Amino acid sequence: MVGYLIQRLLGVALTLLVAAALIFFLLDVLPGDPARFMLGINASDEALNALRQQLGLDQPAFVRFGQWLMGLFTGDLGMSASQRAPIAELILERMQLSLPLAFGALVLSTLIGLPLGILAAQNQGKIGDAGLMGLAQIGIAIPNFWFAMLLVVVFAVTLKWLPPGGFVPWAENPAAAFRALILPTIALALPQAAILARVMRTSLVDVARQDFIRTARAKGLSKNQALWRHGVRNALLPVMTIMGLQFAFLIAGTIIVENVFYLPGLGRLIFTAISARDLFVVRSALLVLVGLVVIIMFLVDLLYALVDPRLKKRAGN
Amino acid sequence: MSLASLENLSIRFGDRQVLSNINLRIEAGARVGLVGESGSGKSLTALSLMNLLPESAEASGVIHLNFGQHVKIDATQLGEDLPFPYRGAQIGMVFQEPMTALNPLMRIGDQIGEVLALHRPDLNTKAHIGQLLEEVDLRADMHRRYPHELSGGQRQRVGLAMALAGEPELLIADEPTSALDMITQRGVIDLIKRIASARQMGLLFISHDLGAVAALCDQIYVLEKGKLVEHGDSQTILKNPQQPYTQRLVAAAKPTKRPEFSRPAQREPLLEIDGLTRQFRQKRYFWQSPDITTAVDQVSFALHSGETLGLVGPSGCGKTSLSRMVAGLDSAQGGSVQFDGHRFGHGVGPIPMAARREISMVFQDPFSSFDPRMRMQDALLEPLHLMPELTTAQKQKRVHEAVQRVGLSIDMLNRYPHAFSGGQRQRLAIARAIVLKPKLLILDEPVSALDVSIRGDVLALLHDLQEKFGMAYLFISHDLDVVRAVTDRVMVMDHGKIVEHGKVEDVFDHPQAEITKKLLDARLTI
Known part of the structure; x- marks a missing residue:
């Protein structure tokens, strides 16, 4: 190991x-x-x-x-020409927003997507399956910036439960920072949840056809028991790959949602730096993104080896 | 009162009737065999006893179970909603595929423990799981292993231990040995027999292999296309089959030697293999020196035109690796191949184009050796790109000739592979191999995946083709009876080496090598 x-x-x-x-x-x-x-x-x-x-x-x-x-x-990356501030500080400051946002969206999309996918697979071919997958289809099709604006209109403008945008640093007011991230997290998470639900369903339906599920039924387990005890963990293997890719996307690809909510995230930093030809900022910020993605993929691989004993053997256990 | 019986069981999917009025009885402690070809309804019969029929199946008839008290089940009620406490408890079941029938992510001890937790929580201890493993000839300390750490035979034993964990009175085994090699198969069959009599269990053993059924069962039911055609005690059925279908099955299980045909005398062999070696290098980390596994170790032999050379050996002995090198598909790490004036191999170079079109292969599995999205027409035309000198019309003609040669009609060629039966597909695989009019045909278990009654036809076809075209055959098989019937000479391979080589009668009647004796002992003859 x-x-x-x-x-x-x-x-x-x-x-x-x-x-x-x-x-x-x-x-x-x-x-x-x-x-x-x-x-x-x-x-x-x-x-x-x-x-x-x-x-x-x-x-x-x-x-x-x-x-x-x-x-x-x-940690000395030089000064940003356009923002007149040390680049390292700029990036760190933006990560305070981007990392919790991406991580929160990933957790939320997992909590929504996986159970729905499992539920759909359990009801495969029935009305519940069709309904859930229809919803997921819509979730994938709707652009997330439009959905973000809808959230703002309903929860910020009409109901006034949450702020419509902007961000207060954690150090100043943690509660306000958290509240500021709720709507963006939902806007980011729902399309990802829809994708996860579809992948989870397909994967579990495939696994349900496997011989070891039949073996589990022959032991005396009911259909749902067999799916839960033997199916879900096996079905999670391909889903984990998708989740790793999604996290990578969530860290870098949040720029549209950041714009809707006026959030100073990493995506916006890179975008404004490119517009300002501030290439020193661009290269360092890009490398940070690449680093995060590479590390996440590495962690996903480790997780794979942990979940799947067949890989542990190759990993030299 | 019998342990379990089926009374007029019928099953249909929509308007397709797959089982009609099956009547079958299993007495307590009796071993009953159910024989039939793929698609005859054997497995559905077993699944109905387990209440595990596919949801789309519509069953009718009556199932009687008698575990302590008599229960009568109306087959129309079968399904997820019917309370059925016997599954995994009074009735245990073992399935065919040892590679996929166990959950790959769960330790085998836990998979056995799951049955105990459901049906015998009082026995769910490590010690008892160890006992179960020992009962199926595994070591008790193997309970911590994962399925991938076991061989096929060991996995099948774990499947058996799981089926036994609920202390069943009836054990159903659905082709439990069909995916195993001969020696392992023999071991598992002997084990099932021993356990069934030790535990006084009733056994329903399902197989397409009459030899396996004969070795295990005292009664046989023969199923043809969803109908029971014959049943009785094993000896009577095997010695004196009444129905034409049963007669065909019995005859096919004992392949007969093909008549010899005259071959022109040749001095030069068509194929001459000299010290061929195949090694696999594997390293765990890039800074380590690689582990070298030698799959084929210094193999030499010769093969003449019109001759059939058999290659037998236990699974993993290197048969397939050797054949792939001869066909030029894999490169050798030592030795060379001299074929029809061409030379290739280690230090000589890859197989030349001109030699490639003279060697064709036929593989075991007719289902996976065709691209499912390619029409048969195109699949058969594909090898002809090795003959750019032919015009499209000539290529077309070649394909048509080959298809007619294997006894099929050319108007089938527009279909996709799934529209053919297993036997037809294997004929088409042979057609694909002969469109190039090769001089050497490598046949890697060409009939092992086929139903017994089709086997004879395919072997006869191969024989006719050889007589007509004078092709040389390298015939790989684990079935020694088939090898004896179709080959002139045979080589026995073990651990990458040829351990015995000679005329097939001499080798099989007077085996010298240990492995040859083992293989011959493992045969299940009727």
Whole structure:
């Protein structure tokens, strides 16, 4: 198991290094000079050169790549040109919002999606199954920004239960921060729940046809007992992969919902940084996203090995 | 009063009648065999006794059960809503597929314990689970294993232990050994026999294999297309079958030697294998040196045109690995193949295109060896891309010839694979193999998945084709009777090596190697 972990962690490190190189060199070949962009088109050559030197832009690319990598370890990612603040601080601040939002949406979508999927599979071919899957279809089809606006209209504007948008940092007022995240979490979670419900249903229906479910029935278990005791855990295996992908999407892909609710999240940070050509922010924020996704996929793989004894063998137990 | 009996049991799906008026009795302690081909309704008969019929099945008739007291069940009432406390308790059941019949995520001890928790909570202890495992010839400490850590035969024994855990008075075994190799099959059948008599259980044993039924049962029921055609005690049925269908089954279970045909004398063999070796390297971590498993170890042999060479051995001995190298599908880690003027193998290079079209393969499973989304027409045309010199019309003609040659009609070719029966599909697999007019045909268990009565026809077809075209056959099978009937020479393989090689009569009548003796002992003959 230790050998397996070392091998996998080395893989993770290598993936991150390749991703960092890709991000760095792709952004580096993009046209546009950060120094000129910061100083404006009327800046003098001396001022430009001075700033380039200050930013280290006069160094060869691989040296700057090395400096950036070092910075990732020391937490010194430089200053954002557009926001005049340390990049590391900016990213950390946004993560306070994006991580709880993504995690909350994942938990909520799991709590809604999996039971509905199981219920539909239990009633396979009956009216309940058709109804639930119809709902799930609608849940997948409705764009989440529209759904987000609907939530705002109902729960914030009409009922006035929750704030319509904006975010108060946790340190200032934890209760308000939590309340601010409720509607965005729901808006993000429901479409994901619909996807999960469909995947869970399909997977469980497949598992229900397996021979070991028939064996379980032959032991004297009822149909539902057999499904719960032997079916669900087996059916969860493919669902776990989808959940890992969803979490990755939730961390990076929340930008539309962030816009509807005026939330300063990681997605918006990257979006505004791109608009402002603040490439230093873009590359570091992108790498943080890639890092999160790679780590999540790694955790999903570990979870797989934990749930499925057939993989544990390969993992060297 | 018998332990269990069926009275006029009929089952239909919509307007398709699959079982008609079955009358069957199982006395306490009796071992009853139910024989029939796939689709004859054997399994449905068993499932109705378990109240596990598919939801869409409509049953009628009466089921009598007599465990302590007599219960009469109206078969129309069968279904999820009918209270049926006998399943897993007084009636235990073992299924065919040892690879998939156990939950892969659960320790086998827990899977056995589940039955005890349901029916005998007083016995749900580690010690008792250990006893059950020992009863089926497994070690008590195996209870912590997961199914994938067991062999097929061991898994089937776990399935048996689960069926026994509820202390059944009736054990139903549905093709429990059909997926196992000969030696393992023999072991499981002997085990079931021993346990059934030790526990005084009634047994309903379902199989398409008359040999297995004969080894185990004292009474036989023969089922054909949903109807019972004959029943009686085993010896009478086997020695003196009355119905034509039973006669065919009995005859097919004893394949007869095909007549020899004359072959022109040849000095040069068509195929000459020299020291062929296949190794698998596996490493757990990239910094480790790999573990090397040798699947095929320095194998050499020769094969002439028009000759059939048998290859037998226990499962996992390397038969398939060897055949794949001969066909050029896998590369060798040592040795070479000399075939019809071409040479390939380790250090020589991959199989040349010109040799590829002279070697064809037929595989065991006619159901999975065709792409389900490809029309038969296209599936049979596909190998002909190896002959770019032919025009489309010529290719078409080749396909038609091949299909007629295997005894099928060319207007079937527009259908998809699912529209054919198993026997037809295997004929089509043979047609696909001969469209190229190859010189060597590798037959990897070509009749093992077929019903016994079709087997004879397919073997006869292979024989005719060989006589007509003078192809050489490399015939792989676990069924020694078939091998004896169709091959001239035979090689016995064990742990990657050829341990015995000679004329099939000599090898089988005077076996030298231990494994040959074991294989011959495991045969289930009637």
